[in-house]
Amino acid sequence: MSYYIDTNIFIYSALGHPTYGNSCKQIIDDVQNEKIEAYCGFLVPIELLGALSRIDAKKAALAVEAFFSLPISMIQIDEPILQKATEIAAESNVSYDSVHAACMRRKKLEVIITEDITDWKKIKGTKIVRPLEYRQR
Secondary structure, eight states: OEEEEOHHHHHHHHHTOTTTHHHHHHHHHHHHTTSSEEEEETHHHHHHHHHHHTTOHHHHHHHHHHHHHSOEEEEOOOHHHHHHHHHHHHHHOOSHHHHHHHHHHHTTOOEEEOSOHHHHTTSTTOEEEOHHHHTTO
């Protein structure tokens, strides 16, 4: 199955989040071992760098390096993606995740693995798999 992997999965794994860390690590291990087909837009490593740099710049650098070592199909963010993102943002009132959603639509992906359910519930045409639900699939 093909999934779009949201930034928070990588952040929770890198930080060893007490609730989601193990599940997020399992997701990343499945990406590494090619048990799932993973996609991300280039916004994911940008957000990963930004979020982790606020906590620890060295950990951020390691996380970005590890991210790019994974067999993830990367989706370029270009003008058509941003135009589609503006449409999605207008109908959902969601900002950055509209860029991720536009990336998903380019590749005809329906499922995102994320814990950011508040915004993703507002975006039509996407199915959410939360980290703690992932193992049950």
